[in-house]
Amino acid sequence: MADEVPSLAESKLTALVVDDNFVNQTMHHKLLDRLGIKNDVVCNGQEAVDVHCSGRNYDLILMDMEMPILNGIQATKRLREMGIESKIAGVTTRANEGDKKEFMEAGLNDFQEKPLTISKLLSILHRLDFHVQTYTMGSIADAANKEVNGTASEKRPAVIFVLGGPGSGKGTQCAYIVDHFGYTHLSAGDLLRAEIKSGSENGTMIQNMIKEGKIVPSEVTIKLLQKAIQENGNDKFLIDGFPRNEENRAAFEKVTGIEPKFVLFFDCPEEEMERRLLGRNQGREDDNIETIRKRFKVFLESSLPVIQYYEAKGKVRKIHAAKPIEDVFQEVKAVFSPEAEKVKRKQ
Numbered sequence: 001m002a003d004e005v006p007s008l009a010e011s012k013l014t015a016l017v018v019d020d021n022f023v024n025q026t027m028h029h030k031l032l033d034r035l036g037i038k039n040d041v042v043c044n045g046q047e048a049v050d051v052h053c054s055g056r057n058y059d060l061i062l063m064d065m066e067m068p069i070l071n072g073i074q075a076t077k078r079l080r081e082m083g084i085e086s087k088i089a090g091v092t093t094r095a096n097e098g099d100k101k102e103f104m105e106a107g108l109n110d111f112q113e114k115p116l117t118i119s120k121l122l123s124i125l126h127r128l129d130f131h132v133q134t135y136t137m138g139s140i141a142d143a144a145n146k147e148v149n150g151t152a153s154e155k156r157p158a159v160i161f162v163l164g165g166p167g168s169g170k171g172t173q174c175a176y177i178v179d180h181f182g183y184t185h186l187s188a189g190d191l192l193r194a195e196i197k198s199g200s201e202n203g204t205m206i207q208n209m210i211k212e213g214k215i216v217p218s219e220v221t222i223k224l225l226q227k228a229i230q231e232n233g234n235d236k237f238l239i240d241g242f243p244r245n246e247e248n249r250a251a252f253e254k255v256t257g258i259e260p261k262f263v264l265f266f267d268c269p270e271e272e273m274e275r276r277l278l279g280r281n282q283g284r285e286d287d288n289i290e291t292i293r294k295r296f297k298v299f300l301e302s303s304l305p306v307i308q309y310y311e312a313k314g315k316v317r318k319i320h321a322a323k324p325i326e327d328v329f330q331e332v333k334a335v336f337s338p339e340a341e342k343v344k345r346k347q
């Protein structure tokens with residue numbers, strides 16, 4: 001399945017950097033390079049128009065606003081008048097609301113404040129629906145490692161991934177496992193929601209993705225998980241709701257060097273999960289029928305392949321989750337008893 005996901009490093013995505021500042025030109029060029037996106041650089045809006053007049057076309061244009069000769073707003077308007085359909089992201093410093101509005105109305109698809117970072121660039125790509133949940137492991141892993149103080153590879157705890165569709169009962173059962181077996185529960189969703197509340201620079205992006213039931217870029221989630229692991233004295237963790245796609249999985253293993261001991265998979269029919277989510281009553285913005293359906297689709301298309309990957313390695317412990325909570329836990333308990341683990345390993 002991993003091979004079916006297009007690699008950004010091998011993708012045909014192209015980009016144009018339009019900026020008059022040499023430092024920004026270099027930085028934007030390098031960030032795109034790190035994601036395997038071929039890119040050209042021009043120094044102002046007029047050059048951006050000229051390069052299109054010469055017949056070149058790009059999937060993405062990163063457009064500065066204040067530039068000599070033709071500024072970003074004028075250049076964006078001109079490109080749209082020329083029928084250029086590339087996705088254009090305005091990347092500016094301290095734009096006031098008026099400028100931002102004018103820039104957007106000129107024909108932008110997205111807007112991002114400088115300085116551009118790898119996280120911000122990944123967010124732009126996600127919002128513009130470029131499929132970047134892919135295999136740029138080197139770059140994403142490097143970025144994540146560089147941006148975290150110390151890596152989880154300094155600490156190699158035992159990790160169990162807890163997976164299953166939305167509402168399958170992952171969080172509920174994790175609480176029981178914590179009580180009985182001394183694990184620390186790390187819910188990727190809870191960490192992301194806490195990040196939104198903290199007012200971090202990624203907050204709005206995370207919030208929008210959760211509202212849409214989309215998967216937040218690996219780099220962001222992995223950083224939060226690494227930090228939580230590092231800050232905790234325990235050496236065994238339940239990671240709940242992660243990895244949600246193949247890219248999450250491969251990036252986590254690469255960045256942390258941790259392979260899960262096993263994967264606890266809560267198997268539950270959609271109708272039951274839907275019923276539970278609609279009755280969850282935790283005030284979650286994504287527990288509405290429209291987003292729930294999107295989350296189910298993402299689960300089937302992106303998360304099940306992760307379970308299949310671990311299944312092939314004999315690491316999946318499947319739990320029949322459409323039963324009362326206590327009954328589900330009986331099955332879970334059996335998985336955690338050392339004897340059950342020995343039997344599994346011998347099979």
Ligand SMILES: Nc1ncnc2c1ncn2[C@@H]1O[C@H](COP(=O)(O)OP(=O)(O)O)[C@@H](O)[C@H]1O
Nearest residue numbers: 166167168169170171172276280323324325328
């Ligand atoms: N076995 C079960 N039977 C009925 N309701 C359940 C069961 N397990 C969990 N729930 C309820 O379903 C909702 C979703 O469970 P939760 O553990 O939050 O799921 P997940 O973490 O997989 O999204 C919660 O309101 C929870 O109380």
Ligand SMILES: O=c1ccn([C@@H]2O[C@H](COP(=O)(O)OP(=O)(O)O)[C@@H](O)[C@H]2O)c(=O)[nH]1
Nearest residue numbers: 166167188189209210213214215216241242
């Ligand atoms: O590793 C993760 C975990 C969660 N999410 C986002 O958080 C939402 C809620 O996830 P959570 O695990 O909290 O709840 P579930 O959907 O499993 O009920 C998902 O739909 C995703 O948008 C994500 O992007 N990456």
